[in-house]
Amino acid sequence: MRIKTRVTDMLGIEKPIIQAAMGWIARAPLSSAVSNAGGMGIIETSSGELDAIRGEIIKMRDLTDKPFGVNVAQAFIRDPGIIQFVIDQGVKFVTTSAGDPMKYTATLKAAGLTVFHVVPNLAGALRAVAAGVDGLIVEGGEGGGFKNPKDVASMVLIPLVCERVDIPVVAAGGIIDGRSMAAAFALGAEGVLMGTRILSSAESPVHENWKTAIVNAEATDTVFLNRKGPGPALRALRTERTTRLEEEGSPNIFGEFARTQDVYFGGDLEAGIALTGQVAGRITAVKPVAQVFADTMSEFEATLTRMTAVRA
Amino acid sequence: MRIKTRVTDMLGIEKPIIQAAMGWIARAPLSSAVSNAGGMGIIETSSGELDAIRGEIIKMRDLTDKPFGVNVAQAFIRDPGIIQFVIDQGVKFVTTSAGDPMKYTATLKAAGLTVFHVVPNLAGALRAVAAGVDGLIVEGGEGGGFKNPKDVASMVLIPLVCERVDIPVVAAGGIIDGRSMAAAFALGAEGVLMGTRILSSAESPVHENWKTAIVNAEATDTVFLNRKGPGPALRALRTERTTRLEEEGSPNIFGEFARTQDVYFGGDLEAGIALTGQVAGRITAVKPVAQVFADTMSEFEATLTRMTAVRA
Numbered sequence: 001m002r003i004k005t006r007v008t009d010m011l012g013i014e015k016p017i018i019q020a021a022m023g024w025i026a027r028a029p030l031s032s033a034v035s036n037a038g039g040m041g042i043i044e045t046s047s048g049e050l051d052a053i054r055g056e057i058i059k060m061r062d063l064t065d066k067p068f069g070v071n072v073a074q075a076f077i078r079d080p081g082i083i084q085f086v087i088d089q090g091v092k093f094v095t096t097s098a099g100d101p102m103k104y105t106a107t108l109k110a111a112g113l114t115v116f117h118v119v120p121n122l123a124g125a126l127r128a129v130a131a132g133v134d135g136l137i138v139e140g141g142e143g144g145g146f147k148n149p150k151d152v153a154s155m156v157l158i159p160l161v162c163e164r165v166d167i168p169v170v171a172a173g174g175i176i177d178g179r180s181m182a183a184a185f186a187l188g189a190e191g192v193l194m195g196t197r198i199l200s201s202a203e204s205p206v207h208e209n210w211k212t213a214i215v216n217a218e219a220t221d222t223v224f225l226n227r228k229g230p231g232p233a234l235r236a237l238r239t240e241r242t243t244r245l246e247e248e249g250s251p252n253i254f255g256e257f258a259r260t261q262d263v264y265f266g267g268d269l270e271a272g273i274a275l276t277g278q279v280a281g282r283i284t285a286v287k288p289v290a291q292v293f294a295d296t297m298s299e300f301e302a303t304l305t306r307m308t309a310v311r312a
Numbered sequence: 313m314r315i316k317t318r319v320t321d322m323l324g325i326e327k328p329i330i331q332a333a334m335g336w337i338a339r340a341p342l343s344s345a346v347s348n349a350g351g352m353g354i355i356e357t358s359s360g361e362l363d364a365i366r367g368e369i370i371k372m373r374d375l376t377d378k379p380f381g382v383n384v385a386q387a388f389i390r391d392p393g394i395i396q397f398v399i400d401q402g403v404k405f406v407t408t409s410a411g412d413p414m415k416y417t418a419t420l421k422a423a424g425l426t427v428f429h430v431v432p433n434l435a436g437a438l439r440a441v442a443a444g445v446d447g448l449i450v451e452g453g454e455g456g457g458f459k460n461p462k463d464v465a466s467m468v469l470i471p472l473v474c475e476r477v478d479i480p481v482v483a484a485g486g487i488i489d490g491r492s493m494a495a496a497f498a499l500g501a502e503g504v505l506m507g508t509r510i511l512s513s514a515e516s517p518v519h520e521n522w523k524t525a526i527v528n529a530e531a532t533d534t535v536f537l538n539r540k541g542p543g544p545a546l547r548a549l550r551t552e553r554t555t556r557l558e559e560e561g562s563p564n565i566f567g568e569f570a571r572t573q574d575v576y577f578g579g580d581l582e583a584g585i586a587l588t589g590q591v592a593g594r595i596t597a598v599k600p601v602a603q604v605f606a607d608t609m610s611e612f613e614a615t616l617t618r619m620t621a622v623r624a
Binding site: 001002003004005121122123140141142150152153154155156157159160163173174175177179180182183184185186187188190218219220228247277278279281282301303304307308310311312 | 313314315316317433434435452453454462464465466467468469471472475485486487489491492494495496497498499500502530531532540559589590591593594613615616619620622623624
């Protein structure tokens with residue numbers, strides 16, 4: 001079975017699955033695995049390590065001949081020269097996030113790129129449409145990562161946006177498999193984005209301790225932090241540290257990320273914050289990306305068959 | 313088009329739509345409108361006003377010849393005699409909530425009733441299955457009303473439960489129409505529950521001010537209160553009062569409900585807490601229940617057609 005939507009057409013991908021641009025994690029080894037499996041691999045910039053990222057973008061050419069993209073996490077990039085670098089490298093797809101969609105959309109589109117903007121609510125979606133983006137990534141509050149403090153769940157947010165915009169929508173937050181992808185499509189999405197599911201894949205570079213924690217987590221084992229600011233809110237794995245932050249708050253949420261290398265790659269989950277979505281509660285095994293995507297596609301098909309069977 | 317699932321079969325209803333047992337609101341005038349429109353009307357007990365409720369159950373016989381049910385909100389009923397009253401009245405369907413499913417399931421089932429238990433997470437679902445209930449109402453955190461403080465969104469919770477239990481699941485939280493019902497079915501549900509959508513229907517007895525506030529609300533216009541207790545957490549409409557409660561907390565959350573009559577039926581939304589789900593942001597008009605249900609069924613059908621069309 002193949003799925004054809006405006007998202008697969010615009011991005012030139014076989015499967016309507018985009019990988020989340022996870023800071024420090026979404027680099028060439030993992031993102032090329034996603035592209036090679038027929039999805040859209042994305043190189044991150046939210047780490048702010050732009051020198052390293054330039055190298056990762058170049059590496060992608062050796063690791064895949066399939067389409068891939070780059071995320072421009074506007075709040076985290078100190079050197080806007082990265083925009084021209086992405087254009088010069090011949091990257092065809094950019095997602096913009098964490099900033100005003102008016103800032104880079106015209107430049108990127110003038111250079112022939114396809115631009116999707118990441119939004120957490122309807123107001124953001126309408127502003128991105130006004131900026132002229134080609135599509136939206138619409139993130140429900142159940143997803144991991146940096147969040148708008150006024151979170152809205154995918155079941156409400158995805159149809160709300162889809163009913164109000166004409167450009168294609170990619171659903172993010174709560175998606176790990178064929179039945180959740182089918183739900184996103186029912187709500188009006190034409191593609192899905194997976195974060196925690198790919199973060200916990202075999203090809204993911206994160207430490208086994210984090211993957212094991214995701215496999216063992218219940219759906220109630222995430223926390224939503226820093227709703228009152230300052231700085232962004234976020235959803236993360238529940239640990240002793242994040243439970244304390246949930247209780248007491250943090251005067252400087254970015255300070256909690258000082259030892260991210262130790263958390264992500266050293267496996268010390270108490271050394272900082274492990275950004276993780278509620279879907280951790282549904283993930284029961286570490287699987288290769290290609291297996292995740294193949295299972296997703298076949299379960300999507302089975303879900304359509306099951307749904308149509310309810311007609312009496 | 314008709315939909316046939318284990319939920320429609322077990323409950324003897326034409327449409328797989330159950331009405332939330334909203335305290336003070338889910339009484340004979342509204343619940344009979346739901347039953348007469350082909351759904352499952354439910355009489356509430358969470359108001360604790362059991363004398364009034366006995367009258368409402370009797371009134372239902374005059375207002376509809378279709379099936380209806382009663383919710384037993386265990387934490388709120390001071391007189392367990394209501395159980396025998398429900399049985400004696402020949403009610404065939406009970407939902408139990410806000411308490412241990414072990415408490416009443418055996419009695420109700422021995423009397424021939426069908427019992428669904430309301431749960432907010434997987435652990436609750438498994439306990440209800442062990443108690444022998446016939447089905448589950450699984451409530452995502454985006455829904456309005458009293459909530460588990462560790463909320464899980466429908467997109468994650470519904471498939472998590474459906475994959476682990478063999479009894480039918482009714483999805484609650486985020487459902488107002490055919491596309492959200494189709495999403496719930498994709499996730500594995502065989503029926504849906506609507507609260508805020510029916511609360512804001514033409515037949516709902518609540519004050520026009522509340523209905524208008526729902527029609528005008530954005531999806532970000534609810535608050536999640538009292539996550540740290542004491543007492544239950546809840547999701548409600550954002551007002552000046554609830555914004556203050558979100559900031560400052562409340563030492564006695566039940567005290568905030570002292571003037572509920574003024575809020576619900578007097579229209580003074582600042583006199584207490586108006587329990588409301590995130591779907592308020594998707595509701596743009598007050599409609600009769602029969603119209604809501606008819607639109608839902610036809611949009612469900614259209615959604616299936618749209619979804620199957622993505623196959624290349």
